[in-house]
Amino acid sequence: MAKKAANEISDYERQRQENIAQRDKLLKQLALDASSAGLGPGQKPKPVKPTTTHRKKPAVKKVKEEIVPRRTSSRIAGIEADSEVAKRKAEDEYVAVQEAARAKRQRISGPLDLSEVQVAGKGWDKNANFLQSIVDGGAKNTKERTFGELEVKETADKELRALREKMSALELYDGFEPNRIKITPERIYSLGFHPVIEKPLVFAGDKMGNLGLFDASQQSPASVKHENVKREDQDEEEAESDDPNPNIASFHLHTRTISSFQFSPHNPSHLYTSSYDSSLRLLDLTKSSSTEIYSPTDTSLDEPISGVEMNPQSPHLLYFSRLDGHLGRTDTRTPGTVDIFQLSEKKIGGFSLNPSCPHFIATASLDRTMRIWDLRKMSGKKGAQLPALCGEHESRLSVSHAAFNSAGQVATACYDDTVKIHTFEGMSGWSAGLDLTENDMAPSAIIRHNNQTGRWVTILRAQWQLNPSDNVQRFCIGNMNRFVDIYTSKGEQLAQLGGDGITAVPAVAQFHPTNDWVASGTASGKLCLWM
Numbered sequence: 389m390a391k392k393a394a395n396e397i398s399d400y401e402r403q404r405q406e407n408i409a410q411r412d413k414l415l416k417q418l419a420l421d422a423s424s425a426g427l428g429p430g431q432k433p434k435p436v437k438p439t440t441t442h443r444k445k446p447a448v449k450k451v452k453e454e455i456v457p458r459r460t461s462s463r464i465a466g467i468e469a470d471s472e473v474a475k476r477k478a479e480d481e482y483v484a485v486q487e488a489a490r491a492k493r494q495r496i497s498g499p500l501d502l503s504e505v506q507v508a509g510k511g512w513d514k515n516a517n518f519l520q521s522i523v524d525g526g527a528k529n530t531k532e533r534t535f536g537e538l539e540v541k542e543t544a545d546k547e548l549r550a551l552r553e554k555m556s557a558l559e560l561y562d563g564f565e566p567n568r569i570k571i572t573p574e575r576i577y578s579l580g581f582h583p584v585i586e587k588p589l590v591f592a593g594d595k596m597g598n599l600g601l602f603d604a605s606q607q608s609p610a611s612v613k614h615e616n617v618k619r620e621d622q623d624e625e626e627a628e629s630d631d632p633n634p635n636i637a638s639f640h641l642h643t644r645t646i647s648s649f650q651f652s653p654h655n656p657s658h659l660y661t662s663s664y665d666s667s668l669r670l671l672d673l674t675k676s677s678s679t680e681i682y683s684p685t686d687t688s689l690d691e692p693i694s695g696v697e698m699n700p701q702s703p704h705l706l707y708f709s710r711l712d713g714h715l716g717r718t719d720t721r722t723p724g725t726v727d728i729f730q731l732s733e734k735k736i737g738g739f740s741l742n743p744s745c746p747h748f749i750a751t752a753s754l755d756r757t758m759r760i761w762d763l764r765k766m767s768g769k770k771g772a773q774l775p776a777l778c779g780e781h782e783s784r785l786s787v788s789h790a791a792f793n794s795a796g797q798v799a800t801a802c803y804d805d806t807v808k809i810h811t812f813e814g815m816s817g818w819s820a821g822l823d824l825t826e827n828d829m830a831p832s833a834i835i836r837h838n839n840q841t842g843r844w845v846t847i848l849r850a851q852w853q854l855n856p857s858d859n860v861q862r863f864c865i866g867n868m869n870r871f872v873d874i875y876t877s878k879g880e881q882l883a884q885l886g887g888d889g890i891t892a893v894p895a896v897a898q899f900h901p902t903n904d905w906v907a908s909g910t911a912s913g914k915l916c917l918w919m
Contacts, residue, residue: 532869535884551860552882555874558906560887561917563607564634567889569915571600571636576909577846578648581900583656588900590907590915593646597663599671601637604917608632641669641678648695648738654703662696662708670720681706682718682726695738699746709736713753729774731761738789738849742796745815749775750798752790756783758800758810760829765821779824781810781831788839789849793861797832797877799850801839807850807865809833809879833879838868845911846895850875853899864906866895872908872918885918 540556543549560566572594582589588604642663652658659671660681667683684691692711699705708716713732719725734754742748747763757780765776785803792798798810808831839848845868852863861877870890874882885906894908894916906918 533871533884533886534869535873535881539881548876548880551858551876555862555883555904558883558885558904558918560885560889561604561919563604565889566887566914566916567891569602569634569636569917570913571602571909571915572598572638572913574598574913575844575846575911576896576913576915577645579896579907579909580649580651580898581905581907583651583901585900585903588903588905588907588917588919590917591649591659592896592909592913592915593649593661594913595645597640597642597644597646597665599639599641599646599649599661600913601639602915603635604919606635608634639678641671642667644692647693650697652698652703653700660696660698660706662693664692664711666691666693668693668696668706668708668718681720681723682708682716685724694736697739697741699741700743701746707739707741707749709739709751711735715739715749715751727773731759731774732757737787737847738791740790740792740798742792742815743794743854744796748778748792748815750790750792752787752800754786756786757781758783758787758790758798758808758829760798760812760824762818762821776821778818778822779826779829781808781829783808788847791850791852791863793852793863793877794855795861795877797861799852799863801837801848801850801865803839805837805839807835807837807839807875809835809877811877833877835875835879835881837865837873841868841893841895845893846909848895849897851898854901857902857904862899864897864899864908866893866897866908868893870894872897872906872916874906887916887918890916 537556540549540552543552571590571592574594574596576592576594578593580591582591590602590604592600592602594600641661642665644664646661646663649659649661652660657673659673661669661671661678663669666689668681669678670681671678691714693708694711695709697707699707704720706718706720708718710716713730713734713736715729715731715736717727717729731751732753732755737752737754739749739751742750749761749763751759751761753759759780760778761775762778763775766773767776768774783800783802783804783806788801788803790798790800796812796815798812800808800810802808810829811832812828837848841847848866848868850863850865852861856862862874862882863877864872864874867873867884870886870893872885872894874885876882892910892912892914894910897906897908899906904919908916910916
């Protein structure tokens with residue numbers, strides 16, 4: 389009875405099924421009507437390809453990864469952890485990794501083609517690349533002359549031509565090659581001749597406080613000078629004995645850079661040196677001893693000294709400049725007494741006393757100015773006095789150095805790639821503290837000159853010949869093309885000294901006080917000498 393009741397359908401269920409069937413029938417009819425009227429969903433239209441063509445992106449060149457030994461699982465391989473086989477396997481893997489690392493660091497001894505070892509950038513073409521202009525022209529211009537025989541021959545003025553021929557005739561010292569005359573262990577910062585006229589004695593100060601001395605009257609042996617090829621049966625010891633190095637003496641006088649030095653005009657055996665270690669020292673050549681003349685009373689103070697000069701009319705007054713913009717004056721008879729004047733807020737790179745009127749001082753500063761001061765007129769409170777400022781000339785960039793000559797002219801080297809000559813006439817008749825106009829301070833000659841030394845070359849400075857024998861004022865300055873340039877006080881170039889064997893910029897150039905000798909030093913401590 390219960391089974392029969394389960395098979396029977398209730399009235400409610402029968403009505404529900406009929407409604408479902410009627411609904412499905414209606415939906416089918418609606419779908420057919422919509423399809424016949426064109427309203428039904430059709431096939432999606434195919435996307436239209438754009439007419440513009442796009443370039444294919446170049447395939448990224450995959451860098452081939454270095455294949456290194458892969459580690460394998462000892463557990464999967466069925467090797468026990470502490471067994472001898474596992475230890476041997478670990479040792480082999482370690483050796484393989486070490487060998488791969490060693491091969492990666494191994495030096496390649498053979499020639500390399502840049503197109504084969506390029507790791508980034510476009511494909512390298514050795515015949516057409518951005519280095520071609522340097523390869524073609526740059527190497528040729530490294531030692532290109534800007535003044536030579538042609539300029540001398542074309543000189544119309546007879547006196548100027550004779551002077552150019554005279555200075556251009558100076559020859560590079562042939563006793564030893566410049567590369568062998570290493571007068572100081574480190575970069576040369578200061579250089580000069582001993583005033584003796586019988587033979588050239590050159591002194592040089594370097595970056596680490598060493599003072600070098602070279603006697604240029606010495607000559608290499610005749611066998612080295614005249615023989616180009618040594619006998620094949622000579623052993624190395626015999627060859628070295630036939631080709632000795634020049635006799636050079638070097639002394640460690642300061643702990644930091646010897647920035648400047650000057651021989652006393654009253655006693656040629658006295659050499660005064662200044663240094664970045666904040667001290668001034670006197671080297672007595674007759675006693676072979678060096679004594680300290682000045683240093684800060686507080687040993688903890690760092691006051692680097694950039695230059696030193698002695699008053700030519702007073703054998704005891706010593707002047708010095710500091711990198712913090714101060715100028716000092718000390719009397720060698722009373723050690724410890726010093727007058728300090730703050731002449732600039734920034735570094736004073738160099739200063740100079742007028743040889744004829746030493747109460748006039750020219751300073752060159754990082755603040756782009758060259759100033760003329762008069763020590764005869766002081767102003768300010770005691771302990772903070774300043775000499776009278778006569779005038780100043782401002783350049784576009786910093787002024788490296790200012791040098792007076794005996795005719796009252798100042799030569800400056802500036803970082804705006806100029807050498808300027810300022811002419812001050814009749815300085816001996818100036819009143820104390822005379823106020824100069826802008827026109828009075830304007831340069832009488834401007835020479836275009838590359839003064840961009842960079843980090844590894846010593847700053848170029850124009851240095852006058854102190855007492856030229858023909859009374860023609862001239863100065864020398866290093867040239868970045870590995871020459872030394874010589875100019876007159878009118879800005880006329882007299883010579884461009886060079887020669888074979890000069891492999892670095894002879895930046896620090898200096899005349900002998902009276903003889904026509906020129907010496908110059910390089911950043912490697914090598915000496916070039918023309919006589």
